[in-house]
Amino acid sequence: MREAPSRRAFLRGSTAAGLATALPVLGVSACAGGTETEAAPASPVPVAPSASAPGVGRTANAYGRTAADYTRTGLTPGTVQQWEDGFRTAGQNDDPDVFEWWYSDFTGDDGTVVSFTLSTRLDDGFVPEPGEARRRPKSAVLVTDPDGTGHGGAQDYDWAEFSSSTDRCDVRLGPYTFTGDLKTYRMKGRSGDVGVDLTLTSLVRPFRPGTGVIYFGDTGHHFGWLCAVPSGTATGTVTVRGKQRAFTGHGYHDHNWGNRPFPYGVEHWRWGRGSVGPYAVIGADLHLREEYGSATVPVFLVDDTKSGKRLVGAYDTRTVTATESAPVPYDDPAYPRDYYSKVHWAYRSGADRADFTFTDTGRRIVSRQYLTDPTQAQRSALDRLGIDEIWYTRYATDNDLTLALAAVRASGSGAGTLEAAQFGLGDAPPKTGGSASP
Secondary structure: OOOOOOOOOOOOOOOOOOEEEEOOOOOOOOOOOOEEOOOOOOOOOEOOOOOOOOOOOOEEOOEOOOHHHHHHHOOOOOEEOHHHHOOOOHHHOOOOOOEEEEEEEEEEOOOOEEEEEEEOOOOOOOOOOOOHHHOOOEEEEEEEOOOOOEEEEEEEOOHHHEEEOOOOEEEEEOOEEEEEOOOEEEEEEEEOOEEEEEEEEEOOOOEOOOOOEEEOOOOOOEEEEEEEEEEEEEEEEEEEOOEEEEEEEEEEEEEEEEOOOHHHHEEEEEEEEEEEOOEEEEEEEEEEOHHHOOOEEEEEEEEEOOOOEEEEEEOOOOOEEEEEOOOEEOOOOOOOOOEEOEEEEEEEEOOEEEEEEEEEEEEEEEEEEEOOOOOHHHHHHHHHHOOOEEEEEEEEEEEEEEEEOOOOEEEEEEEEEEEEEEEEOOOOOOOOOOOEOO
16 A cells, blocks of 8 residues: 555644535636536436426436426526526525535645635534524635644624625625636635635636536425536735735635535535646535435536646436445554545546546545534434434545546546545544644
């Protein structure tokens, strides 16, 4: 087994949870009106139509892809519009079960890491029975130095300090702003000892798997994901303890929303993002609860950041599979688990093949255990759902990519991150040591 570096000096500061980091919306040009996108899979998986069913023609427990799905969401196949990155839950924000967040992360050429999140909920939909007290907006802005020292954290606000446009990304929360137009985004603000002023410019088209919306059973409950910037260049400044320094590197931006707390619909997910040479890759593997057919919802995206071409943009279980390896012994005593893991995404479509593997190096970036002191209502909900623990964890990874496509053949290695969100009785992420997100 190759030796993985210790996590001791790696990103000891906390970072915010992001789907995707999520969890990680396709287009050719980013203009004011929208972007042209790839078509959905040819063979949809709709629910059998029923004259009395309110969700006639919808796709259940997978990303929407039928004509009815697009009509219901007000979307156009082949197009991503600016309003899709606006305030999607504005009309339901009074509902404590509803959540939404805008997320971006950056890796500097000098090793500095920045995570920037503006949310409408303290728990980001990660807990059952959230309650009115948790219905507050939150920022999580964190800067991690190259040596692993972390700065910043989470802060909640009154609703009077929050505003967001519904027709584009223009979110304002306390001292922070998050604005953009599907091509160029700016994240700016300062609180306490941490400040950022960063501009993210996309290198590739946005990515949306079908409608980007998963219906849990019927159309009453859903989760949405838009990857507005799968990969981009980043420039600007970061300020730590009054000292400002220039920042150049790469970044990412996605947008998540829903009206069903994750524990009710999701058993766990694995989500990875990384690069190998000029290729930017995103892999997602969402596992739904037994009530929703134990469905898996995969995503596999490969972009050539030099040419801007999308090489793979798949989300159909007939062409994409994700396999998590069995635990592998790990011999670093500073690492609280006894193993590290791999997740392998495979794409097969006719003669085209692509494979991508994220290998957990043992360097844990962040972990958070939700509901360490649940209320009685939350405890009852957990018991009813058969859930023991709720964890979110993100690890640094080594990446391996092989492309055997009509357009390109390539292979190589790189680096990235792999996140795990666990809502069940299965093996939870590490419980001690490392960084803990706010």
